[in-house]
Amino acid sequence: MTSQSQGIQQLLHAEKRAKDKLEEAKKRKGKRLKQAKEEAIAEIDHYRLHREKEFRHKQSNIMGSQGNLSTKIDEQTVAKIQDITNSYHKHMDSMTKQLLNMVYDLQPNIHPNYRSSV
Template sequence: MTSQSQGIQQLLQAEKRAKDKLDEAKKRKGKRLRQAKEEAVAETDQYRMQMEKDFRLKQAKIMGSQSHLSDEIEEQTLEKIKELNGSYNKCMESVIKQLLSMVCDMKPEVHVNYRATN
């Protein structure tokens, strides 16, 4: 009977060791899963930061060129305004003389399509 109880004790101890090993394996698995999750989060954060940095560089490059274009357009506009003002000042006197001569030098005459009615 002692051999049976000794055998049962051995089985119980083996079962306890197996249970302890399973618990330890579950703990290691949980720890590894947490570690993998942390690594994945760190990797995605690093990737996100790199993409944001690239985006900011591209955005700055594009916005910089746009501001350069707007400066260039502003300069061209001012140049065109100066050109038009010069043309206006140059031709203003002759245009005014021409208008005044048309208004003041009227020659009254009957229109060719006019029909006299009695």
């Protein structure tokens, strides 16, 4: 019986060691998962920062070119207004004379569709 109880004791002891090894393996697995998660988060953050930097760079290039466009459009508008003003001053006298001549030299005529009742 003692050999039997010794065998049972050895089995219980082996079972306890196996259980301890399983717990230790689970702890190592949890640590590895946690470490892998932290590394993945760090890699994601690095990638996100890189992409945001590229986005800001492209955005500044586009916005800068839009700023140049608005400056160019403003210059063109000022030039066009100046041309129109010059044309106005150049042709103002002749157009005024022409309009006044049309008003002063009015020749009354009967309209061709008018039918007299007499």
